[in-house]
């Protein structure tokens with residue numbers, strides 16, 4: 001276990017995380033990150049350097065073989081997992097939408113008990129649609145009729161409808177054209193500036209200019225070193 005003091009201000013703290021194969025080979029090791037309210041962290045690094053493995057560990061989607069994860073300073077108990085999942089939301093590269101309309105998708109997660117107190121936030125999410133240049137009638141479009149880019153944006157809005165404290169993004173714009181990529185970035189930046197709970201994101205990207213544009217800190221793999229983004233003059 002790490003001898004570093006626990007960061008009392010972090011929402012989520014990964015301490016010396018290690019992941020290995022079934023044969024015992026280390027894929028990532030000794031990677032640490034503390035995510036605080038308002039943090040904007042980009043993860044960059046070569047293909048195969050372990051970025052996704054680490055992000056999935058942060059999301060508690062996979063077991064870790066070394067290290068620990070703390071949520072508000074404490075290890076997570078099994079019974080706290082539903083609350084964790086509503087506060088720390090992972091958006092995968094190609095998310096799956098449910099059958100039905102865009103609005104059905106936006107409301108989908110809110111039906112679960114752990115999220116029921118969040119229902120009022122749907123209005124805020126719908127207002128983000130304007131950033132996407134779509135009229136309100138877009139809410140009635142069938143998910144099966146959406147383009148790949150539209151589907152990705154709906155998946156983002158669905159994630160935001162949970163008002164997460166932390167959004168974990170795994171190369172969310174890798175399949176999008178430049179225009180839709182800009183809209184995706186604008187939605188996230190607007191969400192950060194309009195939310196009253198100081199949310200944070202951790203965003204894997206291969207695009208260094210995107211990292212500089214959206215983030216304030218850059219984590220570079222495979223070492224997992226963290227540096228501030230230089231403010232442009």
Ligand SMILES: Nc1ncnc2c1ncn2[C@@H]1O[C@H](COP(=O)(O)OP(=O)(O)OP(=O)(O)O)[C@@H](O)[C@H]1O
Pocket residue numbers: 021022027045046047048049050051052053054221
């Ligand atoms: N379950 C697993 N068993 C064995 N090896 C794995 C497993 N999962 C991932 N790997 C390997 O671990 C390495 C890191 O994978 P990871 O997907 O985290 O890379 P990445 O940095 O996200 O790459 P990319 O930028 O291409 O998405 C890769 O070599 C991958 O093949």
